[in-house]
Structures are given as C-alpha cells and as structure tokens.
Amino acid sequence: MKVIKKIFNVFFALFLLSINVEAQTTFFVSPKGNDTNQGTQARPFASISRAVDVARETPGKVVVYLKGGTYYLNHPIVFTSEDSPGKNVSLTIRNFKNQQVTVSGSVALHLKWTIYKNGIWQAKVEKKLIFDELFVNGQLQHMARYPNYNPAAHFFGGTSADAISKERVARWKSPAGGYVHALHPCEWGDVHYLITGKNDKGDLTLEGGWQNNRPMGMSKKYLFVENIFEELDTVNEWFYNKKTQILYYYPPKGLNLKTAKFETPQIAHLFEFRGSAANPVQNITVEGLTLTQTLRTFMENKEPLLRSDWTIYRGGAVFFEGAEKCSLENCTLHNLGGNAVFFSDFNRYCTVSGCLISDIGASAICFVGDPKAVRSPCFNYYQFVPLDKLDCTPGPKTNNYPAKCEVYDNLMFNLGQVEIQSAGVELSMCQSITVSHNTIYDVPRAGINVSEGTWGGHTIEYNDVFNTVEESGDHGSFNSWGRDRYWRADKRVLDSIVEKNFNLALLDVVKPITIQNNRMRCDHGWDIDLDDGSSNYIIRNNLCLNGGIKLREGVDRVVENNIMINNTFHPHVWFKNCNDIFMHNIVSMGYQPINVESWGKEVDYNVFPDSASLKAAQDRGIDKHSVCGRLEFVNPRAGDFRLKAGSIAFSVGFKNFAMDNFGVVSPRLKALAKKIPIPSVHVSEKMATDKIIDFMGAQVKNLNSLDERSATGMDSTRGVFVVKVTAGSVAAGFLQANDVILSFDNREINNLDDLSAARMSVIGTNTEVVLFRNQKKLKERVELKMK
Structure with missing residues (x-):
C-alpha cells in the first residue's frame, strides 16, 4: 500500500509539474504602477524592465501585459538567452486589451517659457540632456536651419548652393555643433558633417562625410545646414544652447506653451535581443505596441x-x-x-x-x-x-x-x-x-x-x-x-x-x-x-x-x-x-x-x-x-x-x-495604405534616332539618357558617349566603348558640337583628353595625324 501511495505521489507531482510548465503566467505593467508591486492586474509594475526581470525567473509561458499610456525608457529593454523561456514556450510583451501603449526613447520636458525676441521664446532646461530632436505634442520640430524647411522641396526639405558660403558663415558667431547635410555629388545617397568651428579664413571646419561607400565629397548644389542659432527665424524651429542649457523655440500661432507637451529623445534603441549562435535569444515576441522617438x-x-x-x-x-x-x-x-x-x-x-x-x-x-x-x-x-x-x-x-x-x-x-x-x-x-x-x-x-x-x-x-x-x-x-x-x-x-x-x-x-x-x-x-x-x-x-x-x-x-x-x-x-x-x-x-x-x-x-x-x-x-x-x-x-x-x-x-x-x-x-498611381497606357511611338558621328574612328553621340548615365556612372547627362571603337583606328589608341569624353585639348566637352569644335582647333599633333571610364576620371595623351 505504501509503495502504491509513493508511486501515486510521484505521478501526481509530475502531473502538477507538467501543469506548471504548460500554464501561462501573466504580469501587468502600468505607468501608474510601482515596481515594488507583485505585477498583478490590481497591483501592476511600473516599468517594463521590472516585468522582464521577474519573467526571467518564472518557468513556463509568460505574457507581460502593458496597460495604456506612455512608457519613457532611459535605457533599452534588453533580452538575452537567459530570458528565453524554453524550447516550446514563449515570452510575449504586448498591450492589454488593445489599449494604446507607447514606448518612447524620449524624456518629457517641464519648461517655464519666457519671451526672447522676434517671436522666439526661451526656457531653461534644468537637467543636462541630449538635444538631437524636439517633439511638440508628438510632432517633430526642425532644428534651426538654412534654408528653411519646405515639404515641397525636392531634396532634404530644402537645399541651397550658398548654405556654407563665406557670406553665410560670416553671420554665424559660433557654428560648432551644427551640421552640414548634402547629397552625394552623383546623387547616390547622402553625406553628413559635424561643424567643428571656423578656420582663420572664415571657412567651416568639418568632420564626417563617411556615410557613403562611394566617397566623392558633397554636392555643391544640394546641401543645407542645421543647428545654427542665427538661422532660427521661422515657426516650428528650435535651437538648444549646450553651454547655457537654454532651449529657444519659435512656436506656431495658437500653440499654448503652458499646456504643450515637449519631448526630446535620449536613446537610439528601445528593444534589444542580444544573443549569439551558441546562446541565442529564443521565442520572444513584442506585439501591439507603438514605438517612437529615438535618437x-x-x-x-x-x-x-x-x-x-x-x-x-x-x-x-x-x-x-x-x-x-x-x-x-x-x-x-x-x-x-x-x-x-x-x-x-x-x-x-x-x-x-x-x-x-x-x-x-x-x-x-x-x-x-x-x-x-x-x-x-x-x-x-x-x-x-x-x-x-x-x-x-x-x-x-x-x-x-x-x-x-x-x-x-x-x-x-x-x-x-x-x-x-x-x-x-x-x-x-x-x-x-x-x-x-x-x-x-x-x-x-x-x-x-x-x-x-x-x-x-x-x-x-x-x-x-x-x-x-x-x-x-x-x-x-x-x-x-x-x-x-x-x-x-x-x-x-x-x-x-x-x-x-x-x-x-x-x-x-x-x-x-x-x-x-x-x-x-x-x-x-x-x-x-x-x-x-x-x-x-x-x-x-x-x-x-x-x-x-x-x-x-x-x-x-x-x-x-x-x-x-x-x-x-x-x-x-x-x-x-x-x-x-x-x-x-x-x-x-x-x-x-x-x-x-x-x-x-x-x-x-x-x-x-x-x-x-x-x-x-x-x-x-x-x-x-x-x-x-x-x-x-x-x-x-x-x-x-x-x-x-x-x-x-x-x-x-x-x-x-x-x-x-x-x-x-x-x-x-x-x-x-496609399494607392499606387496607375498610369495611362501610352501608344508606342517610334523613338527618335540619336545623332552618331565618327570621331577618329570611334562612333560617338551625346550622352543624353538615364540609361547611358547609369551605364557609365556619370553624375549627370553631359559629355560625349563612345558607342563603338573601330580596331586599328586612331581612337583605338585612347578610347574604349562606354567611355565619356569630358575634355579635349583643355576644352570642356558637353556635346558633339563642343567635341567637333575642339578637334578642329587643335594646333600640333599632340593633345590631352579627359575621359570618364570605369566610373572615374582619367587623362590620356593623344597623337593626332596632321590635317
């Protein structure tokens, strides 16, 4: 009888253990909670990180419910292999009953505003904070910039060729800490620079430009500057002075500064899953949350x-x-x-x-x-x-x-x-x-x-x-x-x-x-x-x-x-x-x-x-x-x-x-979702044939299409494109198919007329040609036959 009872107790214990493993444990978190609570619905935790810590020690399937509100993080929520609940169980972080839950990388600011001048207000920031972006009532504002933000502008919300001209820079007392943002010269992306100051010639000193793997400097035409105090001149712009810890802001008409919600991001990551192939993070889901405001x-x-x-x-x-x-x-x-x-x-x-x-x-x-x-x-x-x-x-x-x-x-x-x-x-x-x-x-x-x-x-x-x-x-x-x-x-x-x-x-x-x-x-x-x-x-x-x-x-x-x-x-x-x-x-x-x-x-x-x-x-x-x-x-x-x-x-x-x-x-x-624009179907028309001429044994034409620009890697549709080179010709000594002729005899070549005029004006039997080949410029010496 004792043996039977002992066997029964063992099986009952295993049964209870299996129930415990398969059971779901729930914890609750609320912005109004307290991390000393038990994490129940009635007594929720205050922070997500506290719930994750408790879940780590809890066997079986775990769901962490976040009640409605905004959770401001001062560091990311990090999951490691220790948070993995097991091979066939899971950990889920999700909103409770579809309530609106926001996880933010910002800090809320409590500011007392006073008038500065010209429509600009100022407020002292009591704590040392990162000021990289500013949100007012959830809407992103603009660092003081030139040119001013224009949503209809083609690039960057507005650019100007004189953004870092000497004349413009001379207006800035202390531009260090500002930024220059520019298009890549060939429009292959972008580059960005931190302004470190001015040199003795009045030019900006810059650090950066590493954001593109085809570095060619910056576009001279499409660029703008931001975080410059003297450019604070329109609504929705702001500037933060690190030394004085004063925030300047140009509010739009009708905004109540006393009741408006000001936030600024402090971290770049909100959730991190950090494991490895040997010790992976497993079976964790983040669901139903709004994630916002990172650096x-x-x-x-x-x-x-x-x-x-x-x-x-x-x-x-x-x-x-x-x-x-x-x-x-x-x-x-x-x-x-x-x-x-x-x-x-x-x-x-x-x-x-x-x-x-x-x-x-x-x-x-x-x-x-x-x-x-x-x-x-x-x-x-x-x-x-x-x-x-x-x-x-x-x-x-x-x-x-x-x-x-x-x-x-x-x-x-x-x-x-x-x-x-x-x-x-x-x-x-x-x-x-x-x-x-x-x-x-x-x-x-x-x-x-x-x-x-x-x-x-x-x-x-x-x-x-x-x-x-x-x-x-x-x-x-x-x-x-x-x-x-x-x-x-x-x-x-x-x-x-x-x-x-x-x-x-x-x-x-x-x-x-x-x-x-x-x-x-x-x-x-x-x-x-x-x-x-x-x-x-x-x-x-x-x-x-x-x-x-x-x-x-x-x-x-x-x-x-x-x-x-x-x-x-x-x-x-x-x-x-x-x-x-x-x-x-x-x-x-x-x-x-x-x-x-x-x-x-x-x-x-x-x-x-x-x-x-x-x-x-x-x-x-x-x-x-x-x-x-x-x-x-x-x-x-x-x-x-x-x-x-x-x-x-x-x-x-x-x-x-x-x-x-x-x-x-x-x-x-x-x-x-926005609907895709459906085009009207155009009836095919016979395409015009480009003019092709012979140039010293090469067939050349104006570079005038996106195809030719892409095939050569040119920065714009300019120059003379080499279609074909006849073997044994004079051109074969210095030209290849797919070359672009940019200069001949020190004369800039933008089209066939430029090339013909340059060729006719050459004096002597030796000159220089500048080509664009394999996506870089090179110079060749050309031996010409006497006319």
Missing part, C-alpha cells in the same frame, strides 16, 4: 557594406542579434531617428509582420551579417583580391548572418527622412530572407535593396512598391548590386574573368534570388534595377508600371512573363557568356541596350507593341519567334493589366497572373 544615428553611420554604395549604423529602435524564433508583430513604429528594425549577424526564423513603419530617419528593416563570414571580402569599390589569392570555396565561412527570416504584411512609408541612402528593406550578407506582401512608398531611394550577392536565396514577392528614388538618382524601386568577390571595376578585366572562370560569379550568390508577383513603379529610374554584377536571379510575373527592367553585367538571370507598361527592357554592358534568358515578356517599346554585343542564352518569344520595335530586335539576331500587336488589357484604368482572351501574347507563351494580390493583406494596414 538620430547619421553620424554613427560608418561601417561599409562590402563594395555596395552603402555604409550602415548597426542598430535600430528594435535590434536583433543572435535571435531565434523571435518576432515583432502588429506594432506601430514612427518618428524614429535612425533605423526602425535591424537584424545583425546570426538570426534565424525571426519575423516582422503586421507593422506600420513611417517617418523613419533611415531604413525600415535591415538584415546585415558579419563581414567575417564573407570569403575574400572587399569594401572599397576599386578594391579587389587577386585571382591567385581568392578563396574559391562557395558560400559563407561561418553561420554568423541572418537567414530564414521573414518580413510579411508591413506598411512602410516616409522613410529616409534623415539618411537618403536607405530602404524599406535592406539585405546584406544574409540568406533566404522572405519579403512578402509589403507596401512600401515615399522613399528617397530603393524600396527594397540587395547590397551584394552574399548569399542569395531571397524570395521577394507580392509587394507593392512605388514613389521611390524620390531624392536620388540612378536607382530603382528594387535595386541590387553584385560586387561579389569575382567583381572588378574595370569592365575589360571583368569580361576576361567571367569568360575564363564563369563559376567565380556564383561563389557568393549560391542560391537564386527570386523576384515574383510584385507591382513596382519608379518614376525616377527603373522599376527593377539589377546593377553592377548582380547574378543568379529569377524575375517573373511582375507588373512594372513605369521604369521597366534593367540588367547590367551579371550571369544566370532569368526574366520571364513580366509586363512593362510604358517602358521596356534595358540591358547594359553584358558579358558575352552571361547565360541570361529574357522570354515571354511584354514590353511597351523597343529594347534600350547599352553596349550589348552578345544577347545571352535566349531572348525570344516576347511581345512588342509594333512591327518597328520587333524588327529592331530581330535585326540584332534575337526575338526570332517574338510577336507584335495591340494589347487589350482587362481594365487598365483600375490597374488590371491581365490580357483579354485571344491576345496575341498567349501565342508565344505569356500567361496572365493575378492583379489583386499586391501589398499588405491585413485590413488595418490596407485601410491606411
């Missing part, structure tokens, strides 16, 4: 992302490093100074879903692995590892990178408010990331960006991406680079490498990247832009509404069954053996190739709008089975570009795909 990080944006145009600040309002099966769900992230969400190094099976992400200083969601996981890494555009020293093992060296994560059903807009070189989703040194059913718009550069091929496997599908490349150039709604370990800036060397060692181009992008069933529109570039060396892509069933599809040099790209409205296919400087396929696509005008001598594995069975465009393709030896004819869409005004029954497109294998499944899917986000 700007543009001066910390220093780390180069291999040979892409990007540098990065490795951080965000929500930061994941060493996480598994962790997620951010149904949150609102807005008014953040830097990146919203950042996945750094090792992360697996993590998700960002159902989130509204807007008014962000930098990027919405970034995945960036460890450069030490890359074989033979290079970081500068012109840097490379010699072939005899190249690590030729495919794939990564370690597992310290994000993989198998998902970005699903998120609405992202008004991004890159501070940093132009940003994106809705940025992918670098990661693998097999799924980006699905997101709506991304109103961004200064790409909606989705792939920085390099390492290590492929991404699926980018059912996204709605538009109003992109709004404050930059030479880019697309989707953009990629493929400057992997095989790549060189010198195209002739690169051609030779791919011709003799084709498989080197696939050492990093070991899995294909799939772009399918998306709707994209770029009014300032390409809808889909595969730049420098991008390889191993499958691009299918995409609706491109304005910019078409561009493929620069690369290998193994399959482009099939896409629709390009009011645009076409843009192949640029292809390899002879690129192995590309372009089939079953609909274009709205003839192809626009730049220096393409060989057309890949197969270009055929496509649909052109007219016989002239088709004939032009067939004259190049391609599109033997392609067709042309008027295309009847089901309802183009409503965005339904499926083809009606009987269309000639079906005869060459084109297949209709769904037109009602792009973008976010949750009703809440659908109701908030």
